[in-house]
Amino acid sequence: MLMKTTPFHPRLNELNQTGLYGHWAGHLSALRYDLSSKHEYFAVRNSAGFFDTSPLYKYRITGPDSERLLAGMMTRDVRRCRPGQAMYTVWCNDDGYVLEDGVVFRHADDDWLLTAADPNLGYLESLKGRLRVEIEDVSPDYGMLAVQGPRSREILAGLAPEVEGLAFFGLIDAKIGGAPVTLSRTGYTGDLGFEVRVEADDAMGVLDKIIQAGEGHGLRPFGEDALMMLRIEAGLSLINVEFSSARYAFTDAERFTPKELGFGWMLGKGGSQLGEDRPFVGRRAIERELRDGTSRWATVGLWVDWQEYAKLHIDRGLLVPKDENPVGWESMLYGGPDRDERVGYATSLMYSPVLQRHIAIARVRPGHAARSSTGLGSTVHLEVTVDHEYLSVPATTDRLPLYSPARKTSSTPRELAPISSRMENR
Amino acid sequence: MTDANSYDAIVVGGGHNGLINACYLAQGGLNVLVLERRPFVGGAAITEELHPGFSFTTFSYALSLLRPEIIHELNLVEHGFLPLLLPTAFSPMENGDYLLSTEDEQFNDQEIGRHSKRDVDGYHRWSHDVNRVIQLAKPLFDSAPPDIFSDDPDDRADVAWMMKQLGGADRKTMHDLIRFVTGSASDLLDDYFESDIVKASIASSSIIGTKVGPMSQGSGLVLLYHLMGEQDGHHGVWGFHKGGNGGFTQVLQRAAQGFGVTVKLESPVDHVVTKDGRASGVALADGTEYAAPIVVSALDPRRTFTELVSPLELPSDLNDAIARYRFQGTSAKVNFALDDLPVFPALKGRTDHFGGFVNIGPSIEYLERAYDDAKYGWYSSKPFIDGAIQSVVDPDMAPPGKHVMSCFIQYAPYELKGSDWETERQPFADTVQAVLESHFPGFGDLVLHREVVTPVDIEQVAGLTEGNIFHGEFLAPQMYFMRPAPGYARYNTPIDGYYQCGSGTHPGGCVSGGPGKLAAMRILGDRAKKG
Numbered sequence: 029m030l031m032k033t034t035p036f037h038p039r040l041n042e043l044n045q046t047g048l049y050g051h052w053a054g055h056l057s058a059l060r061y062d063l064s065s066k067h068e069y070f071a072v073r074n075s076a077g078f079f080d081t082s083p084l085y086k087y088r089i090t091g092p093d094s095e096r097l098l099a100g101m102m103t104r105d106v107r108r109c110r111p112g113q114a115m116y117t118v119w120c121n122d123d124g125y126v127l128e129d130g131v132v133f134r135h136a137d138d139d140w141l142l143t144a145a146d147p148n149l150g151y152l153e154s155l156k157g158r159l160r161v162e163i164e165d166v167s168p169d170y171g172m173l174a175v176q177g178p179r180s181r182e183i184l185a186g187l188a189p190e191v192e193g194l195a196f197f198g199l200i201d202a203k204i205g206g207a208p209v210t211l212s213r214t215g216y217t218g219d220l221g222f223e224v225r226v227e228a229d230d231a232m233g234v235l236d237k238i239i240q241a242g243e244g245h246g247l248r249p250f251g252e253d254a255l256m257m258l259r260i261e262a263g264l265s266l267i268n269v270e271f272s273s274a275r276y277a278f279t280d281a282e283r284f285t286p287k288e289l290g291f292g293w294m295l296g297k298g299g300s301q302l303g304e305d306r307p308f309v310g311r312r313a314i315e316r317e318l319r320d321g322t323s324r325w326a327t328v329g330l331w332v333d334w335q336e337y338a339k340l341h342i343d344r345g346l347l348v349p350k351d352e353n354p355v356g357w358e359s360m361l362y363g364g365p366d367r368d369e370r371v372g373y374a375t376s377l378m379y380s381p382v383l384q385r386h387i388a389i390a391r392v393r394p395g396h397a398a399r400s401s402t403g404l405g406s407t408v409h410l411e412v413t414v415d416h417e418y419l420s421v422p423a424t425t426d427r428l429p430l431y432s433p434a435r436k437t438s439s440t441p442r443e444l445a446p447i448s449s450r451m452e453n454r
Numbered sequence: 455m456t457d458a459n460s461y462d463a464i465v466v467g468g469g470h471n472g473l474i475n476a477c478y479l480a481q482g483g484l485n486v487l488v489l490e491r492r493p494f495v496g497g498a499a500i501t502e503e504l505h506p507g508f509s510f511t512t513f514s515y516a517l518s519l520l521r522p523e524i525i526h527e528l529n530l531v532e533h534g535f536l537p538l539l540l541p542t543a544f545s546p547m548e549n550g551d552y553l554l555s556t557e558d559e560q561f562n563d564q565e566i567g568r569h570s571k572r573d574v575d576g577y578h579r580w581s582h583d584v585n586r587v588i589q590l591a592k593p594l595f596d597s598a599p600p601d602i603f604s605d606d607p608d609d610r611a612d613v614a615w616m617m618k619q620l621g622g623a624d625r626k627t628m629h630d631l632i633r634f635v636t637g638s639a640s641d642l643l644d645d646y647f648e649s650d651i652v653k654a655s656i657a658s659s660s661i662i663g664t665k666v667g668p669m670s671q672g673s674g675l676v677l678l679y680h681l682m683g684e685q686d687g688h689h690g691v692w693g694f695h696k697g698g699n700g701g702f703t704q705v706l707q708r709a710a711q712g713f714g715v716t717v718k719l720e721s722p723v724d725h726v727v728t729k730d731g732r733a734s735g736v737a738l739a740d741g742t743e744y745a746a747p748i749v750v751s752a753l754d755p756r757r758t759f760t761e762l763v764s765p766l767e768l769p770s771d772l773n774d775a776i777a778r779y780r781f782q783g784t785s786a787k788v789n790f791a792l793d794d795l796p797v798f799p800a801l802k803g804r805t806d807h808f809g810g811f812v813n814i815g816p817s818i819e820y821l822e823r824a825y826d827d828a829k830y831g832w833y834s835s836k837p838f839i840d841g842a843i844q845s846v847v848d849p850d851m852a853p854p855g856k857h858v859m860s861c862f863i864q865y866a867p868y869e870l871k872g873s874d875w876e877t878e879r880q881p882f883a884d885t886v887q888a889v890l891e892s893h894f895p896g897f898g899d900l901v902l903h904r905e906v907v908t909p910v911d912i913e914q915v916a917g918l919t920e921g922n923i924f925h926g927e928f929l930a931p932q933m934y935f936m937r938p939a940p941g942y943a944r945y946n947t948p949i950d951g952y953y954q955c956g957s958g959t960h961p962g963g964c965v966s967g968g969p970g971k972l973a974a975m976r977i978l979g980d981r982a983k984k985g
Contacts, residue, residue: 348687445701
């Protein structure tokens, strides 16, 4: 086979009941393991699941000037990311358009690891100049396994008690079965969850330990299909779906600023979070955008009107489709008195089993964005195709994420299921 | 009586319909009190820890027919509503083979094809034809039945609406609907299938909660009713609520309290207080009185019309109809705490067939013979078992690695000929366990705890007359505008201000919430008319 496999592949391939794989960064990546991706999805929302995220590009950045390099490249002020922490950030071009997003993991003052969806070594090298920094592509050296869901903490704690104290976006070095691992409270599901990074040679042993620890906890592998549902509910934008890299765009219509992508929180009000004395690529353009209010778009969540959506189908003699697999194309949004004014488009539209509604991640003209004080925003009209006809259904804009359980960031133990009567209460 | 004991409406019974009714009434601006006899809400939809660490859905165990609009209208998601998908359904056979159905249609085609090549497209035609019938019946299912006996222009308009709904049907779909409503499941399935296991895996839904066999005329109606369910847009699909159906009723309680409903537990109502032919409140068993111009009974028709009020206050045609109304519970449960998952020899080392229902009833004949026993007053020597190892998809139900298995059993007639349920409790459970043992050798060694729920338990603990899980059987003469009685099917009663919202009203039983909601619409509508 020409396509590469990840360090976890031999075991994961055994677990795969479907034989379905996609290609991700040159590797096989399971679309689903079970015959039902929704079953995998529910494992993450109600018990626990694990996802092989090894195909991500990984760069180790070390040396006395490593902070200077990253602080000069990243849009977020990574100087605030202390050793033992991770930080999600985007990076931009000179015009303040987003090139990509990724996570920096800071192991020590001068020891970082950057994960990215696209290859970036050439770009990183180009920024190096005379800085005392080593940049190494360590992508094949590690396996990365995301263990996500309400039971993820207790499953991992059985192997590495260190996870108990790990705060949201914290990281810590630990051992699982004697193999050194890095544990971080990160993930792409919007749930309580962790990622385990392990040297490639140790990957299978660590995976087997985790599977073993998950026995009886409903832990199961999940693939890209389930991940897609989870990340849309969690309001997490995906490169090449919500946006594409400004580097490879032909026109500015294909490019987006951090604020337009819903990353205004990275910048702070008026750029207050950007940090003092920190020139970085795109800073001046971003500050200009914030100052002049020139953002063309806002990224929001959408709640589709369930009654109108049902009516569109019932009136035409159809059953009402509720498909958790996202629509694979952009759906236009209309506004104005005659609903003929283009006000944006949904980039990811799905039926959310946990929210029991059709929801979307969408880009709208700023006037239609969610109001920050009340949360709920304005009504737009989402284009849907019914019986080969373009129709529209009302939807309300809201702030992202639409689903954010308290357990995602909290440190309290798992909530007990709500049952009628427990023995201790009798 | 103090003002503190006065409400706009009192709901008697905190089961799912009582709570849903209370939610809608409170949403409509009423100050509502729910009175529940037991120390927790839920009625027959409860989850109890009966063995340390093991949560049992003592009675009702699946979320099947909950009307999706109720989830939205009552904002249940905000209160923790979480229905879990059942990824598989598993039907073991007596020869050691099985039928496994999954979420993957192409897998299912191959699996059905192992049993019969022609049943593969038979299944596709079946699914399509069933969906057409559901589409036709759904508006009637989801709306209050019309009063066909009335000359009132509003009622005539309702009848016209009903005829208009049905008038749009093509000949085949209308014919299918009539065949479902009046015919046998066995006859219907014979049109599409030849394989015993394929037929039986569907036919098991045609007998649940009703004293019919799959060959009985009328079993088609029971089957259709169970296919009216919907989960996430998929018809006929069942799921588990997180924490079981008791988890669901806890969510309803939170929602009710969120709408300002007062829920009083351990408050058994003795009777409805009436004055000059209208309801004025209720009296508890301990003599406490609560006043309200609206009293809603979520109890079954017999309790609603013979216990909460006196038959002396009611017209004789209603009294006669309630006396005729058939309960004759025929279901029981045996719930197990298990040390590990059972082993099915043909799938040794695998567990993915336990993601949903384990349906033991391998042929129409098996089911019918199980019914034969009940017909003559005894429980089935080889009963139908609708099993579900809920802890597989919801590990919160049992300690890690351990499991709870809910087993719904038919037939177990309420009245036994020549014995009683207290005597037969353990022998009956042994009979059930022997069937499980025959399919899953070593099952008995896994049993840590066994909870037997007889029809008499269902009556005494959950309060359902004669242990009928639906507040009365699903038979054509007691459905739609005749449920619970002709002329009394629109949630009101002959006593002004006294209403009914239990499963003994349209559309009927299962955790649908339909009766609770439709009754609330009626009550709020009457109130608006009075101004």
